[in-house]
Amino acid sequence: MLNPSTIAIIKSTVPVLEVHGTAITKRFYELLFTNHPELLNIFNHANQRQGKQSGALANAVYAAAANIDRLEQIIPVVKQIGHKHRALGIKPEHYPIVGEHLLIAIKDVLGDAATDEIIGAWAEAYGVIADAFIGVEAEMYAQAAGQLGGWDGFRKFIVTRKEQESSVITSFYLRPADGQAIASFLPGQYITVRANVPGSANTHLRHYSLSDAPGLSYYRITVKREAGTEPQQPAGIVSNYLHDQVHVGDALDISAPAGDFTIDPANGSDAPVVLISGGVGLTPMVSMLNTIAAQQPDRSVTYIHAAINSELHAMRDHVTALTEQLAPLTSYVCYASPIAGDRCDHEGLIDAAWLQSILPAATLHTGEFYFCGPTPFMKAVNHALKQLGVSPDRIHYEFFGPAGSLEA
Ligand SMILES: Cc1cc2nc3c(=O)[nH]c(=O)nc-3n(C[C@H](O)[C@H](O)[C@H](O)COP(=O)(O)OP(=O)(O)OC[C@H]3O[C@@H](n4cnc5c(N)ncnc54)[C@H](O)[C@@H]3O)c2cc1C
Ligand code: HEM
Structure with a gap:
């Protein structure tokens, strides 16, 4: 001392x-x-x-x-x-x-x-x-x-499936090269990719939230291509490498799941859950959604996703299908700039008035709120939830970069 x-x-x-x-x-x-x-x-x-x-x-x-x-x-x-x-x-x-x-x-x-x-x-x-x-x-x-299936440092995983989710978002399915078990995780956690990008003198480490439920024989990550706006903003190194140069059969070094932005279905809570995502921020939310669907199918869930328009809207069919199957799941889509033919529940940005119009008062009083997306989006959602009286201990969020402040 x-x-x-x-x-x-x-x-x-x-x-x-x-x-x-x-x-x-x-x-x-x-x-x-x-x-x-x-x-x-x-x-x-x-x-x-x-x-x-x-x-x-x-x-x-x-x-x-x-x-x-x-x-x-x-x-x-x-x-x-x-x-x-x-x-x-x-x-x-x-x-x-x-x-x-x-x-x-x-x-x-x-x-x-x-x-x-x-x-x-x-x-x-x-x-x-x-x-x-x-x-x-x-x-x-x-x-x-x-832990069972756990490991120290980085472990080789093979990309066994690569699936385009929107014009800029792709999912990678990863299975361990050693064929052994993989560690479980709590939905909301991320794994870390160590990328050896050809032509780069250094390795590059990036975190990616797991986008499917735990308990499967693979991990899934879902990555947005950060195109950049040359020359001011160079294209993102690892997201473009994954999109363009990593194919089915290739190996990636991965560290074990981490993170404290989580929902734990085993903790006994059945409070209503509200999942709000913007753009690629949907990845931890879809993991949470799939986990609740599998482990607590009677739990009330509201899934709200904001995208620019239908072309940039990932995993729409999956969420629509789950919403049809599960009575306690309600889902909403917000498009900031819809294109011709787009159908959504809300046009423009998410605000307190719209949230109040769709969420039952009981959910506002007792629900657990999780959100993730670009920082301006998270600031707006945080502000709206506070305006609606949601107490800070029921508000949870993840930054897709170094953690920062959501105060204006
Ligand atoms: C906990 C966590 C979970 C995450 N989960 C996901 C996920 O599920 N899916 C996902 O897609 N991403 C996720 N991310 C983000 C991810 O880790 C990467 O940050 C992202 O893929 C961009 O990496 P990159 O190497 O492509 O870009 P980088 O090369 O790291 O560049 C980042 C951004 O900065 C810009 N930039 C680079 N250099 C400059 C410069 N000199 N001046 C101005 N701008 C510059 C680039 O254009 C790019 O937009 C997560 C991050 C965290 C922390
Ligand atoms: C007491 C000492 C330290 C403090 C207080 C500290 C604090 C932090 C904080 C606040 C972050 C951002 C977390 C986020 O993403 O939200 C961070 C990330 C990070 N830290 Fe530390 N850190 C410490 C020591 C170290 C050491 C010893 C190393 C290794 C040399 C290190 C390497 C990193 C790296 C690589 C990141 C990731 C961020 C990036 O790459 O941009 N830190 N640390």
Whole structure:
């Protein structure tokens, strides 16, 4: 445990570091990748270029430091990050490397203001924070490898089926190359693909939510092609690789399922479930839907999917067929810009008034709400649910990138 004077130094300098946050993390990554180029095989280069991960790591360190005397309060956040770290293969030996480079970056940016006392206090605090992450992640590594069908690190899977779901979305069915059992998972969890893209000097790691129910002999992921808008926004590396260069019979390296955006049918709850997705954000929702259909067919489910139009609408026939089979399932389609001949339940964006018009009051009062999609979509849904009085503990969401804030 840190002594009170160290804690006082940390708390008084958190705001200073926050002010210089962008400069410190920019310097930190420059130093880190110069001295440890092997880490370019782990970090997402696009997130780096767009400053997304820089902000995420820095903010998490400052948030942890601000809570240094009550770290147990941020354990849920540590777990959420820990799932990502475990899926990516971040190990205890990586932590001192990050700590060392963070301290050098702080010194470089703050100059004389970073006294030995301040740097010493931050070194100690970083050690405590790192230990909290390492502890949480150790349990996750043990669980991933120790479960039935589980494994450590990356395992080879063969693409046994590739199916186009819309003009930009394709599903990949994956079976283990060793023919052995695969780990179960909770719907909403993701697996991580380590892609060796021809012509690229580094490997690229990307998370993909599992889009079918657990308990099958395969995993399914469903990927949107990120076309980009050259030259400002280069095409996405891994999604285009998967679409264009990975075919039936090819192998992919996959790490075991991870993530805390989940629904667990075994927890005994039969509260109404509302699943709201935008675009490719439907993948965890379809997994949840298929799981409830298989394991709790009497549970009330409302499935709401927003797409731009019918051409970009994935898995429509599947959801329509399930809706016809299952009385407690109601499904709605929203198109932002319908094309000629499109039929939908709502045109334009999802808002509070429309949600209120379709959801029974009891669902608003007792339902569990899950959503996923582009960030502006998630902000709108979050805002609408709050306007309708849905309590925050019944609101669950997943970012398809580094977790961020949904406040405007
Ligand atoms: C928990 C989780 C679950 C996910 N589940 C799914 C899923 O089920 N299906 C799915 O399709 N995706 C999912 N994702 C997203 C997925 O992990 C990838 O981020 C996505 O496929 C894009 O990867 P990429 O390599 O193609 O693009 P990247 O190369 O990583 O680029 C990302 C985006 O940034 C843009 N970009 C790249 N460089 C720049 C630059 N210099 N300036 C401006 N823009 C730039 C690209 O055009 C692209 O749109 C999930 C993500 C998370 C975190
Ligand atoms: C206490 C120290 C650390 C903190 C507070 C921290 C925090 C974070 C946060 C907040 C994220 C974003 C999670 C998200 O996607 O929602 C993240 C992701 C990530 N972290 Fe850490 N991290 C730490 C240590 C490390 C270490 C030691 C490594 C390995 C060298 C590492 C590598 C990564 C990678 C590769 C990602 C994925 C993001 C990307 O590629 O863009 N982190 N971390």
